[in-house]
Amino acid sequence: MEYTLSSSFTTRFLTVSSPANTTPRFAGNLKSFSPFKSSVTKRCRLVVASYCEFSSLNTPIEPVTPAGRFLSSVLLNERKSFHDAVAETLEKLVNDVDEANKRTVLTADSTEACLHRRIAELKERECKIAIEDVMYMLILYKFYELKVHIIPRLSKCIYNNRLEILPSKDWELESIHSFEVLEMIRQHLTSVTGWRSDFSVTDSWATTQIKRADLSQLYTSSILFGYFLKSATLRHQLEMSLVDPIGDMVFNTFRRMNLVFGDTLNTMMITTTPFDGKKKREKLSSYLMGFSPDSLTKCAQPNSKEALNLIAKHSLALFGDVESDKVISTSFATLKRFGLEAIAFGSFLWDTEEYVNTVYNLEENN
Secondary structure, three states, X not given: OOOOOOHHHHHHHHHHOOOOOOOOOXXXXXXXXXXXXXXXXXXXXXXXXXXXXXXXXOOOOOOOOHHHHHHHHHHHHOHXXXXXXXXXXXXXXXXXXXXXXXXXXXOOOOOOHXXXXXXXXXXXXXXXXXXXXXXXXXXXXXXXXXXXXXXXXXXXXXXXXXXXXXXXXXXXXXXXXXXXXXXXXXXXXXXXXXXXOOOOHHHHOOEEEEEHHHHHHHHHHHHHHHHHHHHHHHHHHHHOEOOXXXXXXXXXXXXXXXXXXXXXXXXXXXXXXXXXXXXXXXXXXXXXXXXXXXXXXXXXXXXXXXXXXXXXXXXXXXXXXXXXXXXXXXXXXXXXXXXXXXHHHHHHHHHHHHHHHOOOOOXXXX
C-alpha cells in the first residue's frame, strides 16, 4: 500500500519554521497549568519512565519483510556486522529485481511473456516494501549510535492519560546539528510547541494539553523540517565553498561514506575551502530567507516515494487513530523531545535516502 502525506504538512512546516513567527502553532490547544508539586512530580516520573517501554527494538513500525527482519536481528545482536549486512541486503534486492526484469525481456516473444511480466511487477513491489524496511533499520541504527531509543507507540507511553518521555535525551538529539542549525531548531520548537529556550526546569515540566491529532501533525511537520534542514544545509555548504574539482571530489566522497555509517557529528561541519573574499560568507538563516516559495517546498518534500511512505507509516504506527479529539496531558519537555526526535528522524531519512539511492533506484516523488 502506498501512503500519501497531505500538502498541509508542508504548508504548516513552512509557516512554523519562519524565524519571524514566534506564536505557538498549537497555542489554542496548549493550555498551561500550575506545575506539579515536587513529590507528585517525582512519583509521576517514576511511573511513566517504567511504563514507557524502551527495551529491545520496541519501535512503532515492525519490519514485515525478510530483509527487514534480518536487519533488525543484526541490529540487536550483531551490530558490528550491520554495515555489511545492509550492503549485502541491498545488493540482493537489486539482483532480484534485475533477474526478474531480464526474464521478462527474454520471454517477451513466448507464451509465458504475460506471466513473467506479472512476476517482475510483483518482485518490484516486494522489493519496494523491503527497501522501506531497510531504510527504517538504517534510521534506527543512527539513533542507536546516539544511544537514543526512538519513542514507541503512544499506547505504550500513556498512563492515566498522562504522556511523558523519560529520559529526554535532548543533548544527544541536539549533538548531531551545528550551532546555526540548532538556532533554527529552537525557533521551530518555540513555534510548534510553545517551549522556549529560556524556560526553567519548572517551566519545562509544567502541565500542558494537546490533542493527539495536533501532536501527530507536530511530529510529522518536524520530520519534514529536519529533512529540509539537512538538504538546505548541504546546499548552503556547497554554495559557500570555492569551486574546486579536487576538493569537491574529496568532500563528496567523504560525505557519502559518512551519510549512514559515519560519526554522529554533523557531516555539514566538514571544513572546505572558503570563498576568497569576493563573496562574503552568508549565515544559514539569511541564506534560507532568500529561498523562493518553490525552492522551500522542493527542499521540504522527500525526493522519493519510499521516503514519503516511510514518514506516513511511521507517524501512523506511532500515533494510531488521530481522527478523534482526544486530549493528552503532557509537559513542554516531552513536546520538545517529540520535536527533537522528529527533526533527527528527518535528518537521518535524508542521509538514508541518499545512501540507498546510490545502490537501488528509488522511485522519484514528483
